[in-house]
Amino acid sequence: MAANIKAIKGTKDTLPSESYKLQYIEQAALDTAKSFGYHEMRTPVFEYTELFDRSVGETTDVVQKEMYTFNDKGERSITLRPEGTAGAVRAFLEHGLFNEPLPQKVCYLTSCYRYEKPQAGRLREFHQFGIECFGAASALADAEIIALAKQYFDFIGIEKLAVEINSIGCPECRKKYSEALKSFFESKKADLCETCLSRLDRNPMRILDCKSPVCSGIAADAPVVLDYICDDCREHFEKLQTYLKAMEIDFVVNPQIVRGLDYYTRTVFEFVSMDEKTKGLVLGGGGRYDGLIEELGGASLPACGFAMGLERLLIYMEESGIPFPEAPKCNLSIVTAGEGATLKALELASELRAEGYSVNIDIAGRSIKAQMKYANKLNSQFTVVIGDNELEAGEARLKNMADGNETVVSLAEFVSGFERAYLDSAIDLSGVDFSAMTQTDINNLFK
Ligand code: HAM
Numbered sequence: 001m002a003a004n005i006k007a008i009k010g011t012k013d014t015l016p017s018e019s020y021k022l023q024y025i026e027q028a029a030l031d032t033a034k035s036f037g038y039h040e041m042r043t044p045v046f047e048y049t050e051l052f053d054r055s056v057g058e059t060t061d062v063v064q065k066e067m068y069t070f071n072d073k074g075e076r077s078i079t080l081r082p083e084g085t086a087g088a089v090r091a092f093l094e095h096g097l098f099n100e101p102l103p104q105k106v107c108y109l110t111s112c113y114r115y116e117k118p119q120a121g122r123l124r125e126f127h128q129f130g131i132e133c134f135g136a137a138s139a140l141a142d143a144e145i146i147a148l149a150k151q152y153f154d155f156i157g158i159e160k161l162a163v164e165i166n167s168i169g170c171p172e173c174r175k176k177y178s179e180a181l182k183s184f185f186e187s188k189k190a191d192l193c194e195t196c197l198s199r200l201d202r203n204p205m206r207i208l209d210c211k212s213p214v215c216s217g218i219a220a221d222a223p224v225v226l227d228y229i230c231d232d233c234r235e236h237f238e239k240l241q242t243y244l245k246a247m248e249i250d251f252v253v254n255p256q257i258v259r260g261l262d263y264y265t266r267t268v269f270e271f272v273s274m275d276e277k278t279k280g281l282v283l284g285g286g287g288r289y290d291g292l293i294e295e296l297g298g299a300s301l302p303a304c305g306f307a308m309g310l311e312r313l314l315i316y317m318e319e320s321g322i323p324f325p326e327a328p329k330c331n332l333s334i335v336t337a338g339e340g341a342t343l344k345a346l347e348l349a350s351e352l353r354a355e356g357y358s359v360n361i362d363i364a365g366r367s368i369k370a371q372m373k374y375a376n377k378l379n380s381q382f383t384v385v386i387g388d389n390e391l392e393a394g395e396a397r398l399k400n401m402a403d404g405n406e407t408v409v410s411l412a413e414f415v416s417g418f419e420r421a422y423l424d425s426a427i428d429l430s431g432v433d434f435s436a437m438t439q440t441d442i443n444n445l446f447k
Pocket of ligand 1: 082083084085114116121122123124125126127128130131132260261282283284285286287288304305306307308309310311312
């Protein structure tokens, strides 16, 4: 027998028993984005390799070591997107969105591909929720993006999270900083890995995010960029801090953050888990990239954005026991005996489904006993058995599986009868004071 084919290392299947969790965090992300005026953009999973070389940067780990790049049948070099910003900027330019009122605010939910060493929270195929704001230079835009992300994390119930910010300045500041880094690393040349050696002349800042333990050990003592930024960049950074304080968003300035992608200018930030079980896990990050639109052929337009990893968010939630909404339920299983009952079940099920209920009927030709067993496995909230007797009497007994209570319901008015029983069984929210509750309390209520 041939061996079973397994999923590729670093990829993850999401089974029906788990997918509702992803749907919940994705929908909440889109809703939060919408409340800030960000609307969804979808771009292809693959792009010309050149797009990422020119945006993410040729001397980054992502481009040098991690991209899934191949030639298609027309001998064009194609890359599976390692992140969402480059494609969003390409689409912004290609569709002339710069002619629309600025700033243009877009968000996306995408799969990304990076050939990294798989480990907890580090996959080769992962998923990002991201937002991009095109055409706003003010630090207010950076602050709004951080506020959006923070509002989202608060909504989900992520409480132990540090907001770390830094400024890596403009290209002018970077020149001075690169010189300082060059002379620092020059004396440590003998210990740097080969990739970092090649970065020394071209882009010494990238040595700071090399994952090799030796290089990162050396980099820990390197000069920090915040000491090299110009007055304008400093003022921009100070304004950002003023705005964050005005919104009562706690943050720390971490001068070590440089981010691993080349397009950033000025603001960079990360959301880092402070929960004991996942301490240090970076849930999301972003920053300003004022030069990228021009680099990719557009006018000189400022921009900034943020992206977070959905798998990492799920890890945080699972590890710290943040509740998810209830898994979707089967509202009703119709158990049938005989062809007449099946035809009736088909009719009732389609009426109920059109009303939004989840209804299961027997499509496997099984016995009543086997159908009841299946209804139990599905966690059906209600069951109803329909056979010749019920068809003749024109009524059937609707059973609430939670308490065993039965209600006789007319088959001719089954939908309204079911609706009444369903609403009677729903939890009584009349005396609940939602205003005094946190999102986690509310989530718990529905659990
Ligand atoms: P990034 O920091 O490379 O930024 O990725 C954003 C988030 O994606 C990370 O914080 C992490 O949660 C998740 N992530 C990254 N790599 C992996 C992986 N191998 N496995 C699982 N999760 C991962 C960007 O991608 C920028 N495009 C963000 C941005 C948007 N900047 C401006 N606009």
